[in-house]
Amino acid sequence: xxxxxxxxxxxxxxxxxxxxxxxxxxxxxxxxxxxxxxxxxxxxxxxxxxxxxxxxxxxxxxxxxxxxxxxxxxxxxxxxxxxxxxxxxxxxxxxxxxxxxxxxxxxxxxxxxxxxxxxxxxxxxxxxxxxxxxxxxxxxxxxxxxxxxxxxxxxxxxxxxxxxxxxxxxxxxxxxxxxxxxxxxxxxxxxxxxxxxxxxxxxxxxxxxxxxxxxxxxxxxxxxxxxxxxxxxxxxxxxxxxxxxxxxxxxxxxxxxxxxxxxxxxxxxxxxxxxxxxxxxxxxxxxxxxxxxxxxxxxxxxxxxx
Amino acid sequence: xxxxxxxxxxxxxxxxxxxxxxxxxxxxxxxxxxxxxxxxxxxxxxxxxxxxxxxxxxxxxxxxxxxxxxxxxxxxxxxxxxxxxxxxxxxxxxxxxxxxxxxxxxxxxxxxxxxxxxxxxxxxxxxxxxxxxxxxxxxxxxxxxxxxxxxxxxxxxxxxxxxxxxxxxxxxxxxxxxxxxxxxxxxxxxxxxxxxxxxxxxxxxxxxxxxxxxxxxxxxxxxxxxxxxxxxxxxxxxxxxxxxxxxxxxxxxxxxxxxxxxxxxxxxxxxxxxxxxxxxxxxxxxxxxxxxxxxxxxxxxxxxxxxxxxxxxxxxxxxxxxxxxxxxxxxxxxxxxxxxxxxxxxxxxxxxxxxxxxxxxxxxxxxxxxxxxxxxxxxxxxxxxxxxxxxxxxxxxxxxxxxxxxxxxxxxxxxxxxxxxxxxxxxxxxxxxxxxxxxxxxxxxxxxxxxxxxxxxxxxxxxxxxxxxxxxxxxxxxxxxxxxxxxxxxxxxxxxxxxxxxxxxxxxxxxxxxxxxxxxxxxxxxxxxxxxxxxxxxxxxxxxxxxxxxxxxxxxxxxxxxxxxxxxxxxxxxxxxxxxxxxxxxxxx
Amino acid sequence: xxxxxxxxxxxxxxxxxxxxxxxxxxxxxxxxxxxxxxxxxxxxxxxxxxxxxxxxxxxxxxxxxxxx
Ligand code: HEM
Ligand SMILES: [Cu+2]
Ligand SMILES: [Cu+2]
Numbered sequence: 001x002x003x004x005x006x007x008x009x010x011x012x013x014x015x016x017x018x019x020x021x022x023x024x025x026x027x028x029x030x031x032x033x034x035x036x037x038x039x040x041x042x043x044x045x046x047x048x049x050x051x052x053x054x055x056x057x058x059x060x061x062x063x064x065x066x067x068x069x070x071x072x073x074x075x076x077x078x079x080x081x082x083x084x085x086x087x088x089x090x091x092x093x094x095x096x097x098x099x100x101x102x103x104x105x106x107x108x109x110x111x112x113x114x115x116x117x118x119x120x121x122x123x124x125x126x127x128x129x130x131x132x133x134x135x136x137x138x139x140x141x142x143x144x145x146x147x148x149x150x151x152x153x154x155x156x157x158x159x160x161x162x163x164x165x166x167x168x169x170x171x172x173x174x175x176x177x178x179x180x181x182x183x184x185x186x187x188x189x190x191x192x193x194x195x196x197x198x199x200x201x202x203x204x205x206x207x208x209x210x211x212x213x214x215x216x217x218x219x220x221x222x223x224x225x226x227x228x229x230x231x232x233x234x235x236x237x238x239x240x241x242x243x244x245x246x247x248x249x250x251x252x253x254x255x256x257x258x259x260x261x262x263x264x265x266x267x268x269x270x271x272x273x274x275x276x277x278x279x280x281x282x283x284x285x286x287x288x289x290x291x292x293x294x295x296x297x298x299x300x301x302x303x304x305x306x
Numbered sequence: 307x308x309x310x311x312x313x314x315x316x317x318x319x320x321x322x323x324x325x326x327x328x329x330x331x332x333x334x335x336x337x338x339x340x341x342x343x344x345x346x347x348x349x350x351x352x353x354x355x356x357x358x359x360x361x362x363x364x365x366x367x368x369x370x371x372x373x374x375x376x377x378x379x380x381x382x383x384x385x386x387x388x389x390x391x392x393x394x395x396x397x398x399x400x401x402x403x404x405x406x407x408x409x410x411x412x413x414x415x416x417x418x419x420x421x422x423x424x425x426x427x428x429x430x431x432x433x434x435x436x437x438x439x440x441x442x443x444x445x446x447x448x449x450x451x452x453x454x455x456x457x458x459x460x461x462x463x464x465x466x467x468x469x470x471x472x473x474x475x476x477x478x479x480x481x482x483x484x485x486x487x488x489x490x491x492x493x494x495x496x497x498x499x500x501x502x503x504x505x506x507x508x509x510x511x512x513x514x515x516x517x518x519x520x521x522x523x524x525x526x527x528x529x530x531x532x533x534x535x536x537x538x539x540x541x542x543x544x545x546x547x548x549x550x551x552x553x554x555x556x557x558x559x560x561x562x563x564x565x566x567x568x569x570x571x572x573x574x575x576x577x578x579x580x581x582x583x584x585x586x587x588x589x590x591x592x593x594x595x596x597x598x599x600x601x602x603x604x605x606x607x608x609x610x611x612x613x614x615x616x617x618x619x620x621x622x623x624x625x626x627x628x629x630x631x632x633x634x635x636x637x638x639x640x641x642x643x644x645x646x647x648x649x650x651x652x653x654x655x656x657x658x659x660x661x662x663x664x665x666x667x668x669x670x671x672x673x674x675x676x677x678x679x680x681x682x683x684x685x686x687x688x689x690x691x692x693x694x695x696x697x698x699x700x701x702x703x704x705x706x707x708x709x710x711x712x713x714x715x716x717x718x719x720x721x722x723x724x725x726x727x728x729x730x731x732x733x734x735x736x737x738x739x740x741x742x743x744x745x746x747x748x749x750x751x752x753x754x755x756x757x758x759x760x761x762x763x764x765x766x767x768x769x770x771x772x773x774x775x776x777x778x779x780x781x782x783x784x785x786x787x788x789x790x791x792x793x794x795x796x797x798x799x800x801x802x803x804x805x806x807x808x809x810x811x812x813x814x815x816x817x818x819x820x821x822x823x824x825x826x827x828x829x830x831x832x833x834x835x836x837x838x839x840x841x842x843x844x845x846x847x848x849x850x851x852x853x854x855x856x857x858x859x860x861x862x863x864x865x866x867x868x869x870x871x872x873x874x875x876x877x878x879x880x881x882x883x884x885x886x887x888x889x890x891x892x893x894x895x
Numbered sequence: 896x897x898x899x900x901x902x903x904x905x906x907x908x909x910x911x912x913x914x915x916x917x918x919x920x921x922x923x924x925x926x927x928x929x930x931x932x933x934x935x936x937x938x939x940x941x942x943x944x945x946x947x948x949x950x951x952x953x954x955x956x957x958x959x960x961x962x963x
Pocket of ligand 1: 335336337339340342343346362363365366369370373374433434435683687690691692695747748749750751776777778780781784
């Protein structure tokens with residue numbers, strides 16, 4: 001078999017090219033530390049995600065000072081958390097300068113979880129858990145798309161990752177609010193909010209109460225993985241009540257910082273007793289006490305859906 | 307000296323039918339392609355977005371299964387009969403595989419197209435990859451199986467011709483075109499084992515409700531076991547045209563027969579053990595397996611790079627014989643006004659570009675950048691969508707007169723058509739590649755989100771305009787092609803057709819080592835390589851998720867049913883083994 | 896020019912014999928033009944690869960890295 005000498009030259013060049021490609025990729029793997037999504041996680045029953053230690057507790061979790069785990073469920077046709085465009089779920093919020101590990105799985109069909117304009121991109125296969133660790137050094141937002149066809153609503157499957165400056169990032173949530181069901185108009189009253197801090201360090205939280213058309217702020221220190229109480233004393237005679245029969249209130253924590261998944265607000269209504277309806281109000285008092293915890297259910301659902 | 311139809315009138319009829327079937331698929335596919343380009347760029351939306359996926363399934367299946375493979379069986383039948391200079395052994399057998407393939411196509415097409423109407427619950431909006439747990443109607447899968455069995459029988463037909471020929475010519479070398487057909491078919495038999503297992507063992511019983519669940523990673527891996535070699539199945543007939551026809555149309559001769567054989571042997575050996583490169587971003591597969599697939603894939607570049615040299619050298623030989631001079635000046639001496647030559651040469655040029663984006667796709671970690679983005683359709687419209695499709699269209703201008711005995715309707719329009727395809731594809735594919743780098747996803751009816759795609763140069767609007775413009779030009783080009791073929795088929799008979807010959811190579815088969823023709827040896831090595839490449843990954847996937855998966859439901863794209871059961875087997879013994887070299891290297895740092 | 900003459904011939908006939916000015920055998924043929932062309936391709940491949948890998952890819956952070 002005679003091979004022309006020019007073709008031999010090309011054969012050598014082609015082999016060099018191939019070896020060069022393999023060398024570049026190995027360099028990326030070894031020297032730059034770029035790892036592939038792999039089989040490091042055990043399989044999971046797609047019909048029982050809630051029973052899984054990670055997917056029973058979706059959202060952002062701090063694991064070390066600058067390290068976070070994010071547990072995401074990709075399902076037809078949303079990411080939870082992530083899909084915030086239509087208010088279906090909260091966006092994923094993580095602090096700048098952190099190392100984040102995403103754990104993603106699917107209860108239904110194959111999806112993808114892909115941060116647009118980055119090299120964070122994985123298939124999400126039911127029964128398997130995709131894990132990816134990446135560092136987020138820039139405070140900005142990243143769009144998330146599903147780039148694997150997953151059914152007729154596939155094109156609507158999107159989400160958002162917000163990387164916020166470290167001092168704006170918190171893992172606070174409002175665990176409970178103790179508020180009266182009814183008060184006499186013009187009386188003074190007290191509301192107490194219990195604030196949880198899931199972060200691994202002590203942090204100061206600004207808790208805000210909106211009541212009627214007034215707003216009150218108070219600062220509390222919350223220890224790592226603990227809770228603290230914030231108490232508001234409100235003199236209803238200072239509020240512009242006009243002829244209202246009830247008073248709406250809302251408690252938020254770090255209202256101005258982008259909400260983390262656990263960040264909650266909770267709200268309720270206080271009946272205002274005036275002279276005319278004094279008697280009726282007395283009758284309702286007992287029932288009202290039982291419903292005291294109602295607002296907190298709202299809050300729970302923000303954090304621990306499913 | 308006579309045209310093919312005069313030599314083999316009965317075979318010409320089967321070949322003609324296969325060509326026509328493939329052209330119908332091309333025409334329908336292009337119509338769907340036009341809808342897609344205009345829809346996803348939001349220029350014109352004639353269908354609701356949910357229906358986009360029915361269109362896309364039809365586009366994919368009609369073009370990469372029906373169009374390409376029907377064309378292939380036509381060309382391969384031509385190649386075997388011409389190069390062995392004997393008709394098929396039994397024309398009824400030949401018709402039987404053609405009918406089986408057509409029936410399979412019909413079944414699958416009915417299931418897909420039923421998705422357009424609400425009158426029936428039948429549909430198959432699963433795209434041509436049909437990843438479980440998305441589920442199609444059973445007749446979609448049954449159609450695919452019939453089609454594949456049809457191709458198996460076609461292969462048997464060609465092997466039968468060769469065996470019969472060998473009895474009469476025991477000492478002769480396998481003629482090059484037949485050699486190409488046989489090696490390609492061996493690769494195909496090996497490769498289709500994957501998809502056939504996936505469909506027959508898992509997907510059909512599952513779609514009929516006989517089993518409750520499947521293992522999505524397993525069926526997906528079996529799909530790609532076939533899904534990579536199938537790209538070479540599309541490409542091999544185009545390569546054959548470049549090797550045996552392009553030199554003829556350039557006015558020269560094939561540079562080297564032995565190297566052509568080496569190339570086809572390399573494809574037989576290396577096409578299959580690489581499919582995991584489509585699963586670089588899949589969970590549940592060890593990084594080590596991905597790395598092995600990556601190195602195999604990189605070596606699979608070799609036969610294509612060798613082809614580039616041999617084919618260009620054959621063209622250069624033609625150009626020099628036609629008086630071409632200089633380092634690059636000879637290019638001008640090539641017959642650019644001949645649509646058959648020009649189409650093939652432009653297809654080859656686009657393949658050079660598509661080859662590059664393929665090298666990127668093969669690059670394991672760089673896959674994070676491009677995986678499932680619009681870059682990927684940008685890539686394969688250059689390869690299967692141009693290198694293969696445009697070569698097929700160009701050679702049709704030669705073959706249709708050969709198998710019908712009729713005069714080509716218009717050579718000018720033919721030339722315009724191939725150039726138009728080239729221009730249209732330049733626009734569409736370039737913009738798709740660029741869009742992909744911005745993170746625009748493929749397979750998406752409305753790639754419009756709450757957040758913007760960030761562009762460094764240009765705008766998303768400009769990219770969309772280019773995709774749509776390219777798509778329109780391509781559709782126009784397809785219309786011209788199909789019309790030209792239709793008129794040719796009805797045209798007057800021609801009595802001055804060129805004779806059906808294949809010129810002798812410059813360096814002929816006498817220079818090729820005998821071992822190259824030892825098909826048994828190459829088959830054995832190919833099987834061993836596949837066992838090496840796949841037994842561990844498949845074993846590990848089954849060990850992890852069980853044969854029928856770790857539970858989950860079917861997502862029938864036609865009707866809701868089936869509750870999931872739980873299989874819970876996990877394991878990572880093998881994967882830790884294959885990962886150790888990379889881990890060790892990382893630890894070394 | 897001979898190539899034009901070939902092109903104007905009947906559509907179906909490949910532009911072979913008639914356009915050929917001289918016959919070049921295996922031993923007299925050195926595909927220098929092919930070598931030149933393919934080396935240009937080689938250069939493009941190398942440069943584009945480096946650009947795609949080190950600029951487009953490595954510059955497209957954040958990137959998936961191993962847990963260190
Ligand atoms: C008229 C010419 C054509 C046009 C306008 C066209 C247009 C398109 C577009 C816009 C897409 C992307 C859809 C998406 O991902 O959202 C697509 C996908 C595709 N095209 Fe084409 N195309 C044409 C010809 C071809 C040819 C000739 C082939 C192959 C022989 C082909 C094979 C494919 C395949 C396999 C897909 C991917 C389907 C999938 O993702 O499931 N196309 N085409
Ligand atoms: Cu999707
Ligand atoms: Cu492939």
